[in-house]
Amino acid sequence: MTGKATRALGICLAVGLAGALVPRLIGSPLLLTLLTQAVLNAILATGVGFLVRQNGLVSFGHAGFFGIGAYVVALSGKYQVMPIEASLLLGILGAAGLALLLGAAMLRLAGVAFSMLTLAVAQALYELVLRWRGLANGDDGIAVQLPRRIFGLDQSVFQQPASMFTICWIVLVLVLAGLALLIASHFGTLTMAIRENEERARFIGYRTLPPRAVVYAISAAIAALAGALFALYNGFVTPDVLYWSLSGEALVMAVIGGTRAVWGPALGALIFFLFKNAAGDLTEHWPAIIGGTLIVVTVLLPRGASGSVAMLMERVGMRAP
Amino acid sequence: MRLWEETDDGAPGTVPEATTERRRYRGPPRRAAAPMLIQTLNGLVYGGLLYVLAVGLVLIFGLRRVVNFAHGSLYMVGAYVGYTVTAVAGFWVGIVVAVLVLTGIGVILDRLVFRPLQDEDPIVTMLVTFGLLLVLEDAVRTIWGKDFLTVQPPPLLAGVVHLTGTSFPVYRLAVIGAAILVAIGLSLWLRMSRVGLYVRASSVDPLTTGMQGVDTEFLSATVVAIGSGLAGLSGTISAPLVALSPSMGGSILIDSFVVVVTGGLGSFTGAFIAAMLIGQVHNLGVVFVPGAASMIPLVLMVLVLIWRPGGLVKAGA
Secondary structure, eight states, X not given: OHHHHHHHHHHHHXXXXXXXXXXXXXXXXXXXXXXXXXXXXXXXXXXXXHHHHHHOOOOSOHHHHHHHHHHHHHHHHHHTOSOHHHHHHHHHHXXXXXXXXXXXXXXXXXXXXXXXXXXXXXXXXXXXXXXXXXXXXXXXXXXXXXXXXXXXXXXXXXXXXXXXXXXXXXXXXXXXXXXHHHHHSHHXXXXXXXXXXXXXXXXXXXXXXXXXXXXXXXXXXXXXXXXXXXXXXXXXXXGXXXXXXXXXXXXXXXXXXXSXXXXXXXXXXXXXXXXXXXXXXXXXGHHHHHHHHHHHHHHHOTXXXXXXXXXXXXXXXXXOO | OOOOOOOOTTOSOOOOHHHHHHHHHHHHHHHXXXXXXXXXXXXXXXXXXXXXXXXHHHHXXXXXXXXXXXXXXXXHHHHHXXXXXXXXXXXXXXXXXXXXXXXXXXXXXXXXXXXTTTXXXXXXXXXXXXXXXXXXXXXXXXXXXXXXXXOOOOXXXXXXXXXXXXXXXXXXXXXXXXHHHHHHHHHHHHHHSHHHHHHXXXXXXXXXXXXXXOOHHXXXXXXXXXXXXXXXXXXXXXXXXXXXXXXHHHHHHHHHHXXXXXXXXXXXXXXXXXXXXXXXXXXXXXXXXXXXXXXXXXXXHHHHHHHOTTOSSOTTO
16 A cells, blocks of 8 residues: 555656646747646646546536636735635635535435536526626626735746646646545545445445535535636636636536546646647637537547546556556 | 616616606605516516426426536527518517427437437436537527627517506517416427327336337427427517527526426426526516626525425426
8 A cells, every 4th residue: 555655656746747847848838828728727627527537427517616716816806805825725615615505405416407507506606797797897807916926936927837837737736646545545435436326325324415515515626726726827817717618618628538537637638728729710619619529529439538548558458547 | 657667688668867766756665566566577577488498498308318408509599590580571470480490400409419319328418418509609609790689579569568557568478478378388288188198108207108109209309399499489589578699598598407406307387386486586686686686596496405305396297
């Protein structure tokens, strides 16, 4: 067990360091900007994928939690009520708390109804921000006022693609490592047992609702973390971060990457952004492309890229990570 | 005498200066009664539209066991088709054409999406219809542009009626009437006709129904077509009440989801009751807390689900 843990730690360190070197290796600022976006979205997609993996549930509304993370940072800058570090934490905890509450009501329903309601909640948040102009300028969006120093670093560190890439990469690796530990723990096994057969898990004597709600909350917190980082990086937040096309994008990434491996959605995000770059001139019809890709990948590649990789590795006699 | 007119956003009619003045001076006690009636009626209008949309979702869910995330887009497409045909051939032709076009889209949808995917996990179909939602929204934006478009009510229904001192557009009353007709028509069809019997049987147990010699595939195609046609109907009749935009399907889709879940997934009676309820609270929200109106139906739903986790009415009723 300890040998395994050391190996895992080693992998994390190696991957983390490798990512930190990427900005030095890539000369093109355009590509670097793209990769920074990819890693930011990879965090969001990881949240979506974790929910599918541990709960077997699909959320069509993770843009809602992403938006909460982003808007809490933006609003705390506007009203100057707390330091930005605290607002980051508040956004994440707020999203997790909301997910716990919603989960307590929504997770009692069938999976289909749960999915419908995730979309409903996120769209309601979108409408709220859009119509309540006094809160956050509605459609016009809100500029994020950043203090000179954030977490002891200069604010420009968070706005330059090169340094922000490294930060997001490290966050992503930490999130993935944390989730991997969680999955290996008793809690991880329990939630997977519940996913497979909730009734049996209940017969064994477990209360099944709280673990599922906690998974939903963790997944929401990860999405909010991505949103908060986005607000710092982008410096400007509009209601678009709450719109269902973002939820759709996150789903596309998770589906492309596959959710069987915890790192699948992150891989999906990378593929998605390279694809987005290749789509180039077509970005005017971006929503239709996301939708079309979602349809095609869902139907043709149900296990996603990570599923295919795992299958290949099994075929050559290796155990899937 | 007319005290004041209350119209929600997108509604035809304006509040004249003088009326606003009077409203300020007369104070709450005098204006309480009449606007309450108007509020209730407006709630019925929205509830009616919501019912026509949501019952389509219930029909499709009953036979195909999936949720059509593109249902709000069908509503929007219905409104836009109605807009274009109305400009050429008038409102009534517009309704008929829009419903026919959307019924056709329903047949295609069933053949290309629901039927091939029926043995897959329902998640797959949801993902596909969600993808379709994004595609349709973009397609409409490309064809009709993203500016707001408006449709005038037909001359026959253009006026206002005076109710206890306030006026109310005839068209809105007609919308309530249309929703009631749909509700009566559907219940008669489901309860009295042979096909209706098959539909009810098939939504309880498709396999056994199929073994009795009912063509459940054809039945499902019919039901999806009707559901889609109803979404088109809801879209066209709402066109004179709202501003048309490619994202118009969004807020009513979430409200109809809330209706379907609050009513009890798969229940027709539940959908009717929930639609009327959500219509009322939505309208109160629009009047009293315009910024946060979208949250009110969700709050109601959560309360109902805490009270009755399965929704208001058990499925099959």
